[in-house]
Amino acid sequence: MTAQPVLKTDLVQTQLVKPCLVSSELDIELNKELNKELKKSTQSKFSKAAASYNTHANVQKHAASDLFSLIKPGINKNKLCVDLGAGPLVNTHTLQSVFESVVAMDLSLNMLQSSDLTAPKICADMDNLPLQANSVDVIYSNFAVQWSANFSALMQSLYSILKPGGQAYISAVVEGSLNEIKTAFAALDSNSHINTFNSELHINQSVQKAGFTINSAQKRIYTDEYTTPLKAIASIKAIGATTQNHTNTRQGLLTKSALQKVCSSYPLINNKACVSYHVVLLSLQKSD
DSSP states (O other): OOOOOOBSSTTTTSSOOOOOOOOOGGGGGSOHHHHHHHHHHHHHHHHHTTTTHHHHOHHHHHHHHHHHTTSOTTOOSOOEEEEETOTTSHHHHHHTTTSSEEEEEESOHHHHHTOOOOSOEEEOOGGGOOBOTTOEEEEEEESOGGGOSOHHHHHHHHHHHEEEEEEEEEEEEOTTTTHHHHHHHHTTOSSBOSOOOOOHHHHHHHHHHHTOEEEEEEEEEEEEEESSHHHHHHHHHHTTTTOOSSSOBOOSOOOHHHHHHHHHTSOEETTEEEEEEEEEEEEEEOOO
16 A cells, blocks of 8 residues: 655645645745735635636646656556646546545645545645655646746755656646737737746756656647637636736726727637647656
């Protein structure tokens, strides 16, 4: 039987833990109060999206399938896997057919509670992981790590908690994503209305700096199509993806005329409003 992870807090002896919003040591270099507010905003928006996430997360499901394909057939199942950014535990369920023990971890308590799947659940911040070094065999994370306040530091943390020879399967949304929405809002003002994503170069440099061996790195573009710009814009709200990790954002709700201006400026392809995500799929390994 695979040993359970050694957690950094005695609180995590139950299957469900209250959210941990304490800033990590890395926040010494950042504005602590701003970071806390951004984390709370992320948590709040994903919690509100819990009920509608599965219905609208089409691109995420395609990426998850491609990420699963990177797990080699015949892999030793006697392993402990952490589903980081598990959301409503859709991927956790699939991972249970691959690995003996799977722990679901997410920042949103509502997301974790939205599933009745039997699995250990930990509500925690990926930038302040409550796991001890060398305690996990496999990390699986789909469409989640882009919400980290410091991707480079997160990769170092993941490398630390993995056992020697441990593996990580990660999909990361990168620069170029949601450009259609960015273009539409540019007609309204110069503020940012979407999350700022890391470049593919920064992703690759960060995983290598952390010490990982890159077994595979693939770039994919996933696209959803909608009948109207309004539905396209609403789609990112339905999955909680309106969280923004910077301060140059527009405050307040859009007026009806402003929304009409945004929709009229939305780029259409064959009369369809597309929402595209540029994603890097990674298969990583910690040295023995």
